[in-house]
Amino acid sequence: GAGVSQSPSNKVTEKGKDVELRCDPISGHTALYWYRQRLGQGLEFLIYFQGNSAPDKSGLPSDRFSAERTGESVSTLTIQRTQQEDSAVYLCASSLAYVLAGWGGNTEAFFGQGTRLTVV
């Protein structure tokens, strides 16, 4: 497809179980972001991938959270031993994020529709 695709769109899991969320970015986009959004709140940065550089993991809230990305393709966000506080919408975004002749280039980020995670 032409946009960012996330799956599943909804996930209900029992406390203590592991979950894996998937993001398919727009083809050719080197940058990929994961955000968490609790109900009625803003975007909470989790992790950022840029090409083959080391990811910026500074937003991951605990060691239960991890994310992988192979090259410039699919990314998975894994939450181990889920807690009720993990319930939120997890949003993925991708963008071109490169330097063009000393200028930032078009780095608009495109978002997926998100995965709504409910931990019961």
Next chain:
Amino acid sequence: GESVGLHLPTLSVQEGDNSIINCAYSNSASDYFIWYKQESGKGPQFIIDIRSNMDKRQGQRVTVLLNKTVKHLSLQIAATQPGDSAVYFCAENLYSGAGSYQLTFGKGTKLSVIP
């Protein structure tokens, strides 16, 4: 625990009036800024952008103003309509090294339009 810092400020505007949503950004080296609109149950969507060599840019019913002196960005919506009710996020683009840029999002403002 709850992230108090992420609770959204709310702006209530009468239908037909103009709306102004403000955003303070953090880094004077940021050179590209974007406003996003997020409707209920959807992901954020691009509204308008502006580069640091400009101080104003206009779109359809929207205008973005950039004041680099005080690191302030604003989004003006003319003749606000019920369909404008949403959460609005600003984002700044910052060089993150190794030839790449990273977008950083503000906390967001919830706009409620009163019919």
